[in-house]
Structure formats: structure tokens, C-alpha cells
Amino acid sequence: MSTDLAKAYEPKDVETRWYAYWTENDVFAASDAPDDDRPVYVLPMPPPNVTGSLHMGHALFCTIEDILTRYHRMTGHNTLWQPGTDHAGIATQTVVERLLKREGTDRHALGREKFIERVWQWRTEAGDRILQQQRVLGVSADWKRSKFTMDPDLSRAVREAFVRLHREGLIYRDTKLIHWDCEARTVLSNLEVENEPANGELFEFAYPLEDGSGEIVVATTRPETMLGDTGVAIHPDDERYKALHGKRVRHPFVDRLIPIVTDAELVDPKFGTGAVKVTPAHDFNDFATGKRHDLEIISILNHDGTINEIGGQFAGMDRFVARKAVKKALEEKGLARGAKPHQLMLPRSERNGSIVEPMISTQWFVKTAPLAEPALAAVREGKTKIIPEEWSKTYEHWMSNILDWCISRQLWWGHRIPAFYCGACEHITVTTDESPAACEGCGSKEIRQDDDVLDTWFSSGLWPFSTLGWPNDTLALKRFYPASDLETGYDILFFWVARMMMMGIHFMGEPPFKRILLHGLVVDETGDKMGKLKGNVIDPLDLIHGASFDQVVEKALPGAPIQDSLKKFKKAYPSASQMGEGFAAYGADALRFTLATYSPQAKRIPLSPKKIEGYRNFCNKIWNATRYALPYLEGAKVGTTAPKATLLANRWILSRLAAVTAATRTGIDEFRLDDASLGLYHFFWGELCDWFLEFTKPVFADKASEAAAETRDVLAYTLEATLRLLHPFVPFITEELWHRLPRPESPPIALALARFPDETVAPRDLAAEREVSVLQAVIGAARSVRSEHGIHPGAEVRVTLRTDDAELRALLTAGLTDIRTLVKTAGDPAITAREAERPRGAVMSVAAGVQVLVDLRGHVEGSKEAARVEREIKKTEKDIAALEKKLSLPSFADKAPPEVVAESRTQLAELRDKRAHLEEAKGIAAELD
Known part of the structure; x- marks a missing residue:
């Protein structure tokens, strides 16, 4: 045991040293030994994008999951926290395409094969940067098992899953209306489209009737789509348009006659003009209407968002340029009928923020209803529990109304769809073979593979079992599937979690997790979502290693004037103005503990820099308390059970240790990490430091006494057990200090492998x-x-x-x-x-x-005390008078809620008691001089 402890805690030195020690000694490794019969705890890490760098959302899930992992490792479980990264199809392709653009070229100039080589080159150079950053936080994942979704074994699993689902009729190819990202030039799933409110306009224009007898006026928020109109719909009961049933209108720009159809589902007679233009190729409601009335489906857009040749005089224009041009042309033809402001929902790509267009396209789909039903049943029957419970209702609603999943993407980076088209017989061969020699239908060798790749979430949906060797029947798969918990943000409940539930049950026969633990969104101190445009982003590494405000705000709002950025930043973080010139090096433990004190089940987690500073002080308190104790612990005997205690303070602290141990275990087990962390904070600072260490000081004045010997052993035992309790939350400082303390014989090589205290830690002594x-x-x-x-x-x-x-x-x-x-x-x-x-x-x-x-004699001047008391009496009498007046008013006494009236009467009684004591204090003041 070493009593030589520096005066101040320096996180950087401690953290780097201990993380290296843990990894060198395989402390985080799960066991594959066939005879290992320990209970297992498995937690699949949400694989961050390979393009990513650490942000506060990552810091939160890493902290929460590391607490769960370290806790279960210490409670004797064979623990697997499965790490890895996702290939992030759209994001990664975008990054590399930007690099190529700076070099004066693009992927089309390179060709597909060379482009994929370039992406892999970028991947090799960039490495798993985010996985390295996670280590700074103390992440105790089994890094030797780290997976990448494009690894050969995971790619094989993706092909196997696709082929099986296709053979079962659950994957099919069809032409449908889909969401199209014109910037990335790929289809998106429904979940990748975010609808945001926006200010638009409702533009009205007239379609001339075919027979020249009049016109019908329609309204639209997207005038350019009228180039693809193939119908005008009216309500069958709308008396205004009875005479138009069965008639047609003439398109003003292209040679097309458009039928007027009656449709009660699409048309609300009270909205707009009561007549609706129908563009089946560019609106989901219109698509359904077109199907009902057998309307022609005409697409007017190219993949880049420009108008195609069907648009006639507008061909080649960008869609938004065409919008203005169409309006102007309608005005010139005398067909414009005015516009008015209109609130609308604008569909944007979740990936890049661009406006998404509905477009007709041939794609691959997963038939989700048959997969969703077992996934729903698993939650209904309690096989998988969602925490917080409120998200079960959301899950139920979404899965009950699930749409088929479009899984093909028009990208080059990703898992290429294992479908091969025959040039001779048009048969589609779907196979796990990466390079089939011939068409399985006619034997022709004239086959080509589908150019599209799979949605990233398809491979991610296999994560809980593909990382364990599936489709092979491996020992890891038998041992570590299903996972114990899945912990992730509520915002990807449907992107990822629901898909893993469907895939896991379908391929493995049972749900992939016993519990789904959902955490909230980290926001700034004022409650706003973080974003670079808002200038309120904080890099977790700046909080850990320290940074000036100039460095912080440059990351938050890059390229903006520093004073403007700083103003925005301090508005988002009011407590930052109290922090001096920037963030000190708070260390990973302080950041982790801060994040743990927020309820993980809250939907929004407002990050406060001042709060992090407060928990850095807590880490210093742990350090200084240990530093105080060490000189008194020479010769202390620490066993696996609590030492015998006779002195009241010793009995008391052991009892409180038992209480906080039970509360900590309950908090972690029930996913109430805030309860567990705050309970430990109050125990260590408020009970162990503020009281017990103070109780020890007079005892240790006589080191040779029996009382000192007993207190020494109790202090050593309590401090060592407390460091074990704290370890999952603050692993670095506790590991450092634990090695300085007396410990039971033959301790493990690391605190991370020590036994987590349980109900046997100490007796509960309520009398003490x-x-x-x-x-x-x-x-x-x-x-x-x-x-x-x-x-x-x-x-x-x-x-x-x-x-x-x-x-x-x-x-x-x-x-x-x-x-x-x-x-x-x-x-x-x-x-x-x-x-x-x-x-x-x-x-x-x-x-x-x-x-x-x-x-008070000799400490307080009588005249000053008398003046102070008199001021207090006047203030109290003023408060009494105000309450008495309030209670005398019938409008309050008779009409206010009974509990409010009762509270006011209680306050009045307390104020009268206070005045009586103050009157007594006047007499005491006279005795002081």
C-alpha cells in the first residue's frame, strides 16, 4: 500500500495509464472457454458511423453502456460489450465524393471499381477514429471482437439474410412511389425522411375544359408538378362541379387531355377550391388516387431533381427554377388565379437535409407485416421489455401500421444487392454466391449484378447475431445470443431497434434482447437541440482535455466570427459565463458522472458545463478523502466481510454503506442510473466525508488505542468498498486509488475485475x-x-x-x-x-x-444583533400582515383550493412562531453587551 498521493488529482496522467493497463491485460475480454459456466451479460454497442467523430450523444450512450457493462462484469457475469462501426452508406459516399470534388474529379470519372477502392483507402487512412475516441471515455468494450459492417463475414451474413428472405417471398422487386433524395441521388426509406413545418404558398391556376365551355381551378403548393398531372379530382357530392363529371381538361403546356374524376377519399370540398390536381408519380395520396381511377403515371423528374423531357419547354430546369417558370408561364397564359400563404410540412432527407421528392421507381422491398407481428408479440408477451414503458405504446402503434421497407439504394458504397439479371431470359438469380457463373433459369452466362446496394439499416438489423458468426452455428452465437440489454437513443427505435427485433426473431427464433433501454437526447443548457448552425455544439474531448472558449466555439460554429459564435454559445450555456476563459480539463470521470446524474429516461438531457465542474470537484473530493485516510490505514486488515464494529460512528457508517449498496444495485438494475449515481454522491460527500471522516479525527488522535484500531479497519473497509461501488461510474480515479488501499488477500489485477458489493457488504444497523x-x-x-x-x-x-x-x-x-x-x-x-x-x-x-x-457573548455585538433582530421582526410582521389579509378575503378563503388555503394557514402559523422567537431574541441581544 502506497500512502504517497499527489496533492491534486490530474485526470490526464491517470486516465492514459490505466486504459493502457486494462487493454494490455485483456480486462474487458469476454470468455469463449467452453467450460465457462458464469451467467452472461451481453450488450451490443450501437455501431457509430465510420465517418463519425465523438459527440455528446456518443458520450451519453458510451457512459450509460459502460456503467452497465462494468457493473455486470463486477457482479460475476461473463460480459460481452460488442463494439464495431457501421459503413454508413450515404454518409461515407458523400465524404469521399467531396474529397474527389476537391481533386477535380468524381466517382463517375473513376468508375465503380476504382471508386470503391478509393473508399476503402479512405477507410484505411481514417481508421476507426471514433473507436479510439471512445477509449478516452473509458469504454470497456471487448475491442478484439470489434466488427465493421463491411467485414467479409458480416457481408456474407447480409447476403444470406437477403437470399433467405427472397426465397420466402419476404423480399420482392416492384415499381412504386418512393422518397427520392435528389442530392444523394438515391431512394430513402420512410424513416429517413423528416417532415418539418415550413412557410409556403397555395398557388391557384385554371385548367381549361376540353370543350371550351369553361375552366376548373385547382390549388397546389408545388406548381411544377402540374407537368405530370394526369387527373383532376372533385368530390362526388360537390354541387359546384356536378356538371363536370366525366369531362376532361386540356393541359396548357403539353399535349395531354386530363380526365375529371370523382373521389371522396382524396378531396375535401372545404379545402382550397374543392378541386384537386392529381400527379400520381409525385405524390403519395395522388398515387393511390391514380390506382383507383387507372390514371396514367408520368414522372417528370430526373434523378438530380431537374425536369426531364416530358416537361416540354421546362426540360432541364432545376425543380425549384421550374416552379417559378411554370407560375410565370401560367400567368402569361392568363390561367393564374392568385396565391396565398400556406403552412406546409416539408419532407427533408434525414441524411443531408435536402428536400425529398416522391418519385416512381423500381426498387427492392421487404414485406414487413409478417416480420412485425412476431416482434410485436415479443413485447406484448413480455419476452422483451421496453424501458421506459411509455415507448411500448409508440412501438405498438408503429409496428401495427408498418409499411413495406424499401431496402435498395442507388449508391456504390455498401452491400451490393445479390441479384443477377439474365440478358437472355430476363430471369433474376438471387444467390449468396458473390460471382455466379450462369443464370439459374436458362444457364446463360450473360448475367449482370444489380447496381444498387442495400440500405445500411439492413446490415445493422443483423448486428446482434451477425457479429457472433451467423449464419454459422458458432459457440459465440450459442453463448451470447440473445443479448441481455440493448441500450440506445429513443430516436432510432424504428430505424434500428425494430428492425433488429424483426430480423432476430425471424432468423434466430427468439428476440435479440431481453430489455430495450432507451435514453433521451442531449441538448444544450437551455433545452435546444445541438447543431452547428445554432453554435451550441460541445465536443466531449474539449470537456475531458480542456479547451479555451475560442477553440470551443470554433468547433461549435466553424468559420463564423468568434464574437458572434461566443455570444451564441453563452446564450445556449448560461453557466459558461461563470467558467472563466474556457473549460478546464475536467477529465473523463467528471463528464461521465455528470451524464449519469441525468435521468437516462428523460427525453431531453440539458447539458450544463457548470454541472460538470461540480462533479470534477466531486472527483477531487474522492481523491482528497483517500489522501486524508491513507496515513491512518497502515496495518489495516481488510477482509471479504465487514470488520466487527462497536463504536457508534463505525456501526453507523457500515450501516449506511449497506444502504447505499442496495440503492446503487437497484438503481443500475432498474435503469435508474441517476438514482444510483446521486445516491453514491450523497453518501460519499455527505456521509463518508462530511461526517464519518470528521468523527474519525478525535479517534485517530490516539493511534495506539483500540478505538483507533477498530476505526482504521472500518475506514479501510468502507473506503475500499465505496471505490468498488463508484467504479462503473468513475473508473479511472477509482482504479488509481483502489491500488493504494489495503485490500483483501489475493485481489484481482484490476478494480474492474473486483467483486461489486452486495447485500453481504455490511449489517444494517437502524439503531445506530x-x-x-x-x-x-x-x-x-x-x-x-x-x-x-x-x-x-x-x-x-x-x-x-x-x-x-x-x-x-x-x-x-x-x-x-x-x-x-x-x-x-x-x-x-x-x-x-x-x-x-x-x-x-x-x-x-x-x-x-x-x-x-x-x-453569543464575546462573539456578537449586542447593538448589531439588536438591529439585525429588529430588521427581521419588521420583515416577518410584513409577511404576517400580507397573509392575514389574503386569508381574510372571501374570494380566497372560500374559492381557492382547500390545500392552498391550508398551506397559507400553515405558513402564517410558522411566521407567528418566528416572530415570537425574534421577540425573545431581542432580550438576548440586550444581554450581549
């Missing part, structure tokens, strides 16, 4: 807790009097304790040394009966049934 609570109340009351009257901290005061209770008097007598030390009294406090005369100049406070009298 009650008795110490009396001493705490008495000491606290005396300290409050000192503080309220501004008595110098170093001054000794005379104290008298009055009670008629024999047990209390005995307890106070036994605790005189503690009271004298912690209150700083002049000699032992006097213990008397309640009727004893009040000492002259003594102020009384009552705590736990004991009258605590503190003599």
Missing part, C-alpha cells in the same frame, strides 16, 4: 442510524447558530444541551467528543434538564427533541 441522526441534528443546529450570527470559524463557543429524555442525555454524553470537535466548543457542552435556566446571552435552537443553546 437513529442515534447518529440525533447527533447530526444537534451538531447541525449549533453550526447553524454560529453561521447565522457570523461567529468566526476558529472561535470556540459555549454550548448547553437541554433535554428531559434519559436516553437522549445518555446519547449526548457518549457523543460529547464528537459534538465538541465538530461544533468547536469551549470545553464539553453542558447537558441539563429542560427546566434549567437559560444561560445568559444564549440563543436556542431545537433539534431532534434537544434544546441547543449557543452562547
Whole structure:
């Protein structure tokens, strides 16, 4: 045991050293040994994008999952936290295409094969940067098992899954209306489209009737789509248009006659003109209407969002340019009928923010309803539990109304669809073979593979079992499937979680997780979502390693004037203005503990830099408390069970250790990490440091006494057990300090492998807790009097304790040394009966049934005290008068809620008691001079 501990805790030195030690000694490895019969705990890590760098969302899930992982490792589980990265099809292709653009070329110039080579080159150079950053946070994943979704074994699993689903009729190819990202030039799934409110306009124009007898006016928010109109719909019961049933209108720009159809599903007669233009190729409602009336489906858009040749005079224009041009042309033809402001929902790509277009296209789809039903049943029947419970209803609703999943993407980077088209017989061969020699239909060798790749979420949906060797029947698959928990953000419940549920049950026969734990979104201090345009982004590494405000805001809002950025940043983080010139090096432990104190089940988690500073102080408290204790622990005996304790303070701290152990385990087990972390915080700072360490000081004054020997062993045991309790939350500092303490014989090589305390850690002693609570109340009351009257901290005061209770008097007598030390009294406090005369100049406070009298003479000037009391009396009388007036009003006494009236009466009684005490204090003030 080393007692040589630096005066200040320096996170950087400690964190780097211990992480290297953990990885060198395989502390985080799960066991593949066939004879390992320990219970397993499995947690699949949400694979971050290979393009990514650490942000606060990552910091949150890494912290939460690391707490769960370290806890279960310490409770004796064979623990697998499965790490890895996702190939992130659109994001990665976008990154590399931007690099090529800077080089003056593009992927089409390179060709598909060379482009894929370039992406792999970028991947090799960039590496798994985010996985390295995760290590800075202390992530204890089994890194040797790390997977990449484009690894050969995972790619094989993707092909196998596709082929099986296709053979079962659950994957099919069809021409449908889909969401098209014109910027990335690929289809998107429904979930990858975010609808945001926007200010638009409702533009009205007239279609001339074919027979020249009149016109019908329609309204639209997207005038350019009228180039693809193949119908005009009216409500069958709308009297205004009865004469138009069965008629046709003439398109003003292209040679097309458009039928007028009646449709009660599409048309609301009260909206707009009551007549609706129908563009089946560019609107989902219109597509359904077109199917009902057998309307022609005409696409007017190229993949890049420009108008195609069907658009006639508008061909080649960007869609938004065409919008203005179409409006102008309609005005020139005298067909425009005005416009008015209109609130609409704008569909944007979740990937890049571009406006998404509905477009007709031939794609590959998964038939999801048959897969969703077992996934729904698993949650309904309790095989998989969703926490918080409220998300079960959302899951139920979404899965009950699920649409087929479009899984093909018009990208080059990703898992290429294993479908091969025959040039001779048009048969499609779907196979796990990467390079089939011939068509399985006719044997022709004239076959070509589908150019599209699979949606990234398809491979991610296989993550819980593809990472374990599926489709092979591996030992890892048998041992580590299903996972114990899945922990992730609620925002990807349907992107990822639902898909893993469907895939896992379908291919493995049982749900992939026993629990789904959902955390909220990290937002800025004011509650706003983080984003670079808002200038409120914080890099977790800046909080860990330290950064000036200039460095912080440059990352938050790159390229913007520093003063503008700083203004935005401080608006988002009001507490930042109290932080000086920037963030100190708070260390990973302080950031982790801060994140753990927020409820993981809250939908929004407002990050406060000031709060992180507070928990850095907590880490310093852990360090300094250990530093205080170490010199007294020489020769301490620490066993696997609590030492025998006879002294009240020792019995009390062991009992409180038992209580916080139970609370911590319950908090972690029930995914209430905030309860667990805050309970540990209050125990360590409020009970162990503020009280127990203070109780030890007079005892350790005589190191040779039996009391000192007992207290030494209790302190060593309690501190060592507490570091084990804290380890999942603050792994670095606890590992450092644990190796300095006395420990049981043959300790493991790392605290990370030590046993987490359980109910056997110490006996619960409620009698000791009650008795110490009396001493705490008495000491606290005396300290409050000192503080309220501004008595110098170093001054000794005379104290008298009055009670008629024999047990209390005995307890106070036994605790005189503690009271004298912690209150700083002049000699032992006097213990008397309640009727004893009040000492002259003594102020009384009552705590736990004991009258605590503190003599102010020699410490407080009578005139100043009298003036202070008089000010307090006036303020109290003013408050009493206001409450009395309020309660006398019938409008309040008779009409306000009964509980509000009762609370006001209670406040009035308390104020009257306060005034009585202040009147007494006036007399005491006169005794001070």
C-alpha cells in the first residue's frame, strides 16, 4: 500500500495509464472457454458511423453502456460489450465524393471499381477514429471482437439474410412511389425522411375544359408538378362541379387531355377550391388516387431533381427554377388565379437535409407485416421489455401500421444487392454466391449484378447475431445470443431497434434482447437541440482535455466570427459565463458522472458545463478523502466481510454503506442510473466525508488505542468498498486509488475485475442510524447558530444541551467528543434538564427533541444583533400582515383550493412562531453587551 498521493488529482496522467493497463491485460475480454459456466451479460454497442467523430450523444450512450457493462462484469457475469462501426452508406459516399470534388474529379470519372477502392483507402487512412475516441471515455468494450459492417463475414451474413428472405417471398422487386433524395441521388426509406413545418404558398391556376365551355381551378403548393398531372379530382357530392363529371381538361403546356374524376377519399370540398390536381408519380395520396381511377403515371423528374423531357419547354430546369417558370408561364397564359400563404410540412432527407421528392421507381422491398407481428408479440408477451414503458405504446402503434421497407439504394458504397439479371431470359438469380457463373433459369452466362446496394439499416438489423458468426452455428452465437440489454437513443427505435427485433426473431427464433433501454437526447443548457448552425455544439474531448472558449466555439460554429459564435454559445450555456476563459480539463470521470446524474429516461438531457465542474470537484473530493485516510490505514486488515464494529460512528457508517449498496444495485438494475449515481454522491460527500471522516479525527488522535484500531479497519473497509461501488461510474480515479488501499488477500489485477458489493457488504444497523441522526441534528443546529450570527470559524463557543429524555442525555454524553470537535466548543457542552435556566446571552435552537443553546457573548455585538433582530421582526410582521389579509378575503378563503388555503394557514402559523422567537431574541441581544 502506497500512502504517497499527489496533492491534486490530474485526470490526464491517470486516465492514459490505466486504459493502457486494462487493454494490455485483456480486462474487458469476454470468455469463449467452453467450460465457462458464469451467467452472461451481453450488450451490443450501437455501431457509430465510420465517418463519425465523438459527440455528446456518443458520450451519453458510451457512459450509460459502460456503467452497465462494468457493473455486470463486477457482479460475476461473463460480459460481452460488442463494439464495431457501421459503413454508413450515404454518409461515407458523400465524404469521399467531396474529397474527389476537391481533386477535380468524381466517382463517375473513376468508375465503380476504382471508386470503391478509393473508399476503402479512405477507410484505411481514417481508421476507426471514433473507436479510439471512445477509449478516452473509458469504454470497456471487448475491442478484439470489434466488427465493421463491411467485414467479409458480416457481408456474407447480409447476403444470406437477403437470399433467405427472397426465397420466402419476404423480399420482392416492384415499381412504386418512393422518397427520392435528389442530392444523394438515391431512394430513402420512410424513416429517413423528416417532415418539418415550413412557410409556403397555395398557388391557384385554371385548367381549361376540353370543350371550351369553361375552366376548373385547382390549388397546389408545388406548381411544377402540374407537368405530370394526369387527373383532376372533385368530390362526388360537390354541387359546384356536378356538371363536370366525366369531362376532361386540356393541359396548357403539353399535349395531354386530363380526365375529371370523382373521389371522396382524396378531396375535401372545404379545402382550397374543392378541386384537386392529381400527379400520381409525385405524390403519395395522388398515387393511390391514380390506382383507383387507372390514371396514367408520368414522372417528370430526373434523378438530380431537374425536369426531364416530358416537361416540354421546362426540360432541364432545376425543380425549384421550374416552379417559378411554370407560375410565370401560367400567368402569361392568363390561367393564374392568385396565391396565398400556406403552412406546409416539408419532407427533408434525414441524411443531408435536402428536400425529398416522391418519385416512381423500381426498387427492392421487404414485406414487413409478417416480420412485425412476431416482434410485436415479443413485447406484448413480455419476452422483451421496453424501458421506459411509455415507448411500448409508440412501438405498438408503429409496428401495427408498418409499411413495406424499401431496402435498395442507388449508391456504390455498401452491400451490393445479390441479384443477377439474365440478358437472355430476363430471369433474376438471387444467390449468396458473390460471382455466379450462369443464370439459374436458362444457364446463360450473360448475367449482370444489380447496381444498387442495400440500405445500411439492413446490415445493422443483423448486428446482434451477425457479429457472433451467423449464419454459422458458432459457440459465440450459442453463448451470447440473445443479448441481455440493448441500450440506445429513443430516436432510432424504428430505424434500428425494430428492425433488429424483426430480423432476430425471424432468423434466430427468439428476440435479440431481453430489455430495450432507451435514453433521451442531449441538448444544450437551455433545452435546444445541438447543431452547428445554432453554435451550441460541445465536443466531449474539449470537456475531458480542456479547451479555451475560442477553440470551443470554433468547433461549435466553424468559420463564423468568434464574437458572434461566443455570444451564441453563452446564450445556449448560461453557466459558461461563470467558467472563466474556457473549460478546464475536467477529465473523463467528471463528464461521465455528470451524464449519469441525468435521468437516462428523460427525453431531453440539458447539458450544463457548470454541472460538470461540480462533479470534477466531486472527483477531487474522492481523491482528497483517500489522501486524508491513507496515513491512518497502515496495518489495516481488510477482509471479504465487514470488520466487527462497536463504536457508534463505525456501526453507523457500515450501516449506511449497506444502504447505499442496495440503492446503487437497484438503481443500475432498474435503469435508474441517476438514482444510483446521486445516491453514491450523497453518501460519499455527505456521509463518508462530511461526517464519518470528521468523527474519525478525535479517534485517530490516539493511534495506539483500540478505538483507533477498530476505526482504521472500518475506514479501510468502507473506503475500499465505496471505490468498488463508484467504479462503473468513475473508473479511472477509482482504479488509481483502489491500488493504494489495503485490500483483501489475493485481489484481482484490476478494480474492474473486483467483486461489486452486495447485500453481504455490511449489517444494517437502524439503531445506530437513529442515534447518529440525533447527533447530526444537534451538531447541525449549533453550526447553524454560529453561521447565522457570523461567529468566526476558529472561535470556540459555549454550548448547553437541554433535554428531559434519559436516553437522549445518555446519547449526548457518549457523543460529547464528537459534538465538541465538530461544533468547536469551549470545553464539553453542558447537558441539563429542560427546566434549567437559560444561560445568559444564549440563543436556542431545537433539534431532534434537544434544546441547543449557543452562547453569543464575546462573539456578537449586542447593538448589531439588536438591529439585525429588529430588521427581521419588521420583515416577518410584513409577511404576517400580507397573509392575514389574503386569508381574510372571501374570494380566497372560500374559492381557492382547500390545500392552498391550508398551506397559507400553515405558513402564517410558522411566521407567528418566528416572530415570537425574534421577540425573545431581542432580550438576548440586550444581554450581549
